[in-house]
Amino acid sequence: MSACDTCIVRNRSICAALDGEEIKALSMIGRRRDLAAGESLMWEGEDSVLVANVIDGVLKLSTGTEDGREQIVGVVYPSDFIGRPFGSTSGHGVTALTDARVCVFARRDFDAFAREHPALEHKLLERTLAELDRTRSWMLLLGRKSAGEKLATFLLEMSERLVQPGCHDSPDLPLRQFALPFSRQQVADVLGLTIETVSRQFTRLKADGIIDLPSRREVTILDREALQAEAG
Amino acid sequence: MSACDTCIVRNRSICAALDGEEIKALSMIGRRRDLAAGESLMWEGEDSVLVANVIDGVLKLSTGTEDGREQIVGVVYPSDFIGRPFGSTSGHGVTALTDARVCVFARRDFDAFAREHPALEHKLLERTLAELDRTRSWMLLLGRKSAGEKLATFLLEMSERLVQPGCHDSPDLPLRQFALPFSRQQVADVLGLTIETVSRQFTRLKADGIIDLPSRREVTILDREALQAEAG
């Protein structure tokens, strides 16, 4: 019995494209790995040697300039795919925001396996296309939205992406309350703002009664309509 | 004889994955279309009914907010692929910046064809992954770079992307001089700036002797090193 048999993202990750035999073959070249919050799985500019599926936790993809400015260019959740198959170097680092568990493959092995399994490549293509869509809509946020609109948009996306599929009662409605997997600085790095501006926008949204902040890492959306209006 | 036989991007587009027979089959479901500068091929939010290969010209992908702010989220060149296969709606409009020629397919037809031709899907995957890389590095520009850095980065990328492969003497060096396929406003929409700020940065780079501007649409890079330094 392979680890895949009990994998909780088995049916949501790209592995869903594979049948029992194939999964078994794939499991031969992959292995689990646990990451502590803050630990990195790959570094910017490094040769792309690994790819992985996220089993549990939240990770950030980030790049920076020479002089230390950072920009988070993506956030991945359970069942998402990480890494750059068929490619030279990875343009961004990958770091766990929460404790996380991933299923890693040597890129060369994965590439070879994928090329022999078109259904897997197809899933990967669908995922990559979806990720590209999300990334592009994020460009609108970075290029054209104000600080207030940025934070509101971010909180709304967060409330949608953090739902555990099939976990609770309701059919995957966006969350009313959730724990942010980001520090204030990291929120700033997602939105292209400074930590102070982010903090001020948080307090403003709270003062306006649109959200509540039970603790630094927790957010409650009190008035989703208003938050959507703020998101522009 | 199909139109593909004389297609100038035959060997660079995703079609390069196909052999003679397959190309013939694909050519049955596609057709050429000419676009005048300014003409749109698809609109934001519209059902994704078309996909296409760019044969000639430059096109922009753009989104906007309700209140009319616009952001260009991608620029495509000859041999690039346009559209959203396997997907519901297209998140951005596609508009020709120059007169252009594309090879369009009904998305449903293309999807079906692609699923039967893994080599084609593989090419598409590689392209999509590369585009995602480029888009993410653009996020760093939008989120963290100053106006001057943005314009310098933009001009450098332009000088690399506008080379006609195999066209000239030299082996695809970046261009020293080129015609911008963008108006000042469009440059602003790429960089997340206003037209005035873009204009001021152009004149500053010119005043500093880093570039020359023979005409409004033409750029000469006088000092590439300095421009790279400006790009941050």
Add this chain to the structure above:
DNA sequence: CGATGGTTTGAGATATATCAAACCTCGTGG
């Protein structure tokens, strides 16, 4: 408790946006 790292709040500086006017460039029609 007192230290530590993250966060909030404040006051001031600055890059970019905004508003407005002058300026080209180019095509059109007199």
Add this chain to the structure above:
DNA sequence: CCACGAGGTTTGATATATCTCAAACCATCG
């Protein structure tokens, strides 16, 4: 051929959102 007009562009003066620098604040953990 020249005057005219229209769009796009540049330049200028001013406003403002966001950044920067600095201090106070707060939770957590030894």
